[in-house]
Amino acid sequence: MHGRTWMQSLTLAAVLAAGLAGCAKSEPPKAAAPAPAPAAAAKPEPLKIGFIYVGPVADAGWTFAHDLGRKAVEARFGDKVKTTFIESVKEGPDAERVIRDLVAQGNKLIFATSFGFGDSMEKVAKDHPEVLFEHATGYKTAPNLRNYEGRFYENAYLAGVLAGMVTKSNVIGFVGSFPIPEVLRNINAFTLGARSTNPKVKTKVVWISTWVDPPKEAEAAQSLINQGADVLLQNTDSTAVLQTAEKNGKFAFGWDSDMSAFAPKAHLGSCAIIWAPYYLKAVNDVLEKTWKVENTKWGTKEGLTEVVKIPDSVPAAARAKVEEARAFLVANPGAVFRGPIQDNTGKEVLAAGVVGDDKFKGEMGFYVQGVDGKLPAGK
Amino acid sequence: MGAKVNEIALLLAATLAAGTPLALAGLGLLVNERAGVVNLGAEGMMAIAAVTGFAAAFLTGNEWVGFAAGAAAGAAAASIFGWLSLWLYTNQYATGLALSLFGAGFSAFVGSGYVGKNLERSVVAGIPGLRDLPFLGPALFRQHPLVYLAIALMAAIAWFFYRTRSGLVLRSVGESPDSAHALGYPVRRIRMAAVLAGGALCGVSGAYLSIVYAPMWVEGMIAGRGWIALALTVFATWRPARVLLGAYLFGGVTMLQLHLQGMGVQVPLQFMSMLPYLSTVVVLVVISRDPLWIRLNMPASLGKTFHPGS
Numbered sequence: 013m014h015g016r017t018w019m020q021s022l023t024l025a026a027v028l029a030a031g032l033a034g035c036a037k038s039e040p041p042k043a044a045a046p047a048p049a050p051a052a053a054a055k056p057e058p059l060k061i062g063f064i065y066v067g068p069v070a071d072a073g074w075t076f077a078h079d080l081g082r083k084a085v086e087a088r089f090g091d092k093v094k095t096t097f098i099e100s101v102k103e104g105p106d107a108e109r110v111i112r113d114l115v116a117q118g119n120k121l122i123f124a125t126s127f128g129f130g131d132s133m134e135k136v137a138k139d140h141p142e143v144l145f146e147h148a149t150g151y152k153t154a155p156n157l158r159n160y161e162g163r164f165y166e167n168a169y170l171a172g173v174l175a176g177m178v179t180k181s182n183v184i185g186f187v188g189s190f191p192i193p194e195v196l197r198n199i200n201a202f203t204l205g206a207r208s209t210n211p212k213v214k215t216k217v218v219w220i221s222t223w224v225d226p227p228k229e230a231e232a233a234q235s236l237i238n239q240g241a242d243v244l245l246q247n248t249d250s251t252a253v254l255q256t257a258e259k260n261g262k263f264a265f266g267w268d269s270d271m272s273a274f275a276p277k278a279h280l281g282s283c284a285i286i287w288a289p290y291y292l293k294a295v296n297d298v299l300e301k302t303w304k305v306e307n308t309k310w311g312t313k314e315g316l317t318e319v320v321k322i323p324d325s326v327p328a329a330a331r332a333k334v335e336e337a338r339a340f341l342v343a344n345p346g347a348v349f350r351g352p353i354q355d356n357t358g359k360e361v362l363a364a365g366v367v368g369d370d371k372f373k374g375e376m377g378f379y380v381q382g383v384d385g386k387l388p389a390g391k
Numbered sequence: 392m393g394a395k396v397n398e399i400a401l402l403l404a405a406t407l408a409a410g411t412p413l414a415l416a417g418l419g420l421l422v423n424e425r426a427g428v429v430n431l432g433a434e435g436m437m438a439i440a441a442v443t444g445f446a447a448a449f450l451t452g453n454e455w456v457g458f459a460a461g462a463a464a465g466a467a468a469a470s471i472f473g474w475l476s477l478w479l480y481t482n483q484y485a486t487g488l489a490l491s492l493f494g495a496g497f498s499a500f501v502g503s504g505y506v507g508k509n510l511e512r513s514v515v516a517g518i519p520g521l522r523d524l525p526f527l528g529p530a531l532f533r534q535h536p537l538v539y540l541a542i543a544l545m546a547a548i549a550w551f552f553y554r555t556r557s558g559l560v561l562r563s564v565g566e567s568p569d570s571a572h573a574l575g576y577p578v579r580r581i582r583m584a585a586v587l588a589g590g591a592l593c594g595v596s597g598a599y600l601s602i603v604y605a606p607m608w609v610e611g612m613i614a615g616r617g618w619i620a621l622a623l624t625v626f627a628t629w630r631p632a633r634v635l636l637g638a639y640l641f642g643g644v645t646m647l648q649l650h651l652q653g654m655g656v657q658v659p660l661q662f663m664s665m666l667p668y669l670s671t672v673v674v675l676v677v678i679s680r681d682p683l684w685i686r687l688n689m690p691a692s693l694g695k696t697f698h699p700g701s
Contacts (some may be wrong), residue, residue, distance in 0.1 A: 385655020
């Protein structure tokens with residue numbers, strides 16, 4: 013029920029049945045864009061770049077942020093590139109078909125922007141060594157497949173720093189999708205940040221077992237507020253949590269994209285992901301023929317993650333704390349998880365002075381001290 | 392202690408709000424089914440209505456225009472189903488399924504411009520005088536008007552079914568369309584009216600989800616709630632009060648499991664997600680376990696195509 017493109021919908025309308033045709037929307041490079049010095053020589057073929065999105069581009073969240081990155085590529089490289097995107101692609105077998113379609117259409121660089129596209133990417137990459145593939149939030153590599161990710165938990169940490177200063181009830185809430193390491197990193201970073209400015213803070217967590225279901229996200233947020241939480245963060249994809257906070261006169265953060273417009277009073281800032289720097293680099297790598305297999309993880313330091321639109325109503329002292337923490341992360345990328353860290357049963361998981369490595373972060377399976385309750389069994 | 396009591400009040404309030412969309416759609420489908428028509432297109436009708444209602448509310452700034460538009464869109468979608476299944480004798484189940492699939496795609500198509508749009512929020516005033524009662528005020532009397540409308544609707548439908556002549560005719564069409572036809576009742580037109588009413592109520596339900604509850608439009612946001620409403624009618628053995636009860640039960644357990652999670656109770660997540668379905672089915676099956684009761688209440692011609700003159 014999630015994910016059908018325009019053309020498919022038309023097909024559906026015509027035949028009253030589920031169609032399976034895919035269709036790419038392509039945007040021609042903007043002719044009006046100030047082209048840097050029109051080339052005198054014969055124009056080379058533009059580099060065709062395909063993007064596969066898991067949600068609709070207008071989702072105001074994850075996919076929207078990726079699409080801003082794609083637009084930045086068009087703006088920067090002008091007619092040297094031609095980008096295509098396909099939105100709302102379901103993870104699983106559908107994705108492989110869509111990726112093969114993009115290859116068949118002549119795209120030489122393909123970005124897949126969801127973890128669940130990984131297996132499909134790997135298969136198609138094997139069959140098409142002449143095409144370069146990039147997988148967001150993935151971990152698999154091949155000679156023509158690399159991945160890129162953000163240290164999103166740095167944003168969660170900064171949001172926590174602010175939440176600790178703002179909360180009156182000393183209870184903050186988190187609406188989680190699935191208890192996987194990526195999400196646990198955010199919950200723990202949010203809690204560590206909050207307790208860095210307010211050691212009395214407790215975090216309550218509610219899991220909804222889905223990435224997008226606005227009514228359910230609203231229910232989860234309401235439930236946290238009912239239990240006293242007055243600052244919320246989420247890693248689900250819609251603006252529902254923020255809007256529920258607004259309705260209840262509480263506070264919350266936007267996630268992935270700037271969501272300030274959805275909750276003028278409740279919005280404390282948006283944990284934005286700014287993909288443009290990475291996409292520009294990746295495209296440049298291909299154009300300059302310097303592309304090589306890497307696992308890129310960028311964050312605050314590289315400008316990939318940033319808490320944006322902190323409102324003027326936030327007191328200067330709280331702002332200063334956020335700025336201080338931000339400066340620390342710029343100087344020490346990834347150092348959100350630095351010892352001593354105890355889990356919420358009191359067991360030490362990271363010794364004093366140690367900074368959690370990729371393995372520590374990649375296998376995170378605990379709540380830090382300050383998170384209420386036990387991690388749900390059975391992932 | 393005071394805080395705990397307050398939490399219970401808020402939990403009750405959230406239960407009413409969560410049960411309302413299921414109640415509205417379930418009652419609509421009940422009207423359908425009492426006339427002998429199963430419309431599996433609930434999910435699709437709700438999706439189409441959700442986007443239409445959202446768009447109307449967004450463009451006019453009035454949520455009631457949105458609900459009206461949602462009802463109209465639900466009825467319009469239902470009319471396609473009614474025309475196909477009643478006049479062209481298509482299989483009701485297949486036609487309903489097609490409507491669900493169509494609705495999912497169609498709503499995504501027409502709604503692509505409304506994704507990520509922000510609706511002006513109206514303030515829910517609650518019931519004056521009662522809203523400030525201790526405990527009961529926050530628990531029951533600070534709800535959106537549609538929550539109370541759903542309860543009134545249940546009473547109205549029960550009265551219509553069991554206290555009015557038209558209700559009797561509607562039910563007789565569901566029991567034995569041939570007899571009703573022989574007596575001179577326009578079976579197909581009565582069924583069509585029931586289908587339209589059912590579509591309109593599913594439409595209001597969808598619009599409530601996108602205008603009040605979420606409040607936003609994203610494709611796929613109905614997320615199975617139409618199917619739950621369909622199942623409710625069956626497990627409630629086609630009795631209006633039980634549909635309402637089942638809807639609140641489902642909403643209540645949904646909220647309760649979120650609440651328990653927030654309290655830090657450790658239960659596997661999958662079990663938590665399953666709990667609303669499981670408890671609703673168990674309770675409704677237990678209260679409706681009498682086979683005679685089921686036979687008495689299940690419309691005898693449910694889902695069967697009626698051919699006049701055969």
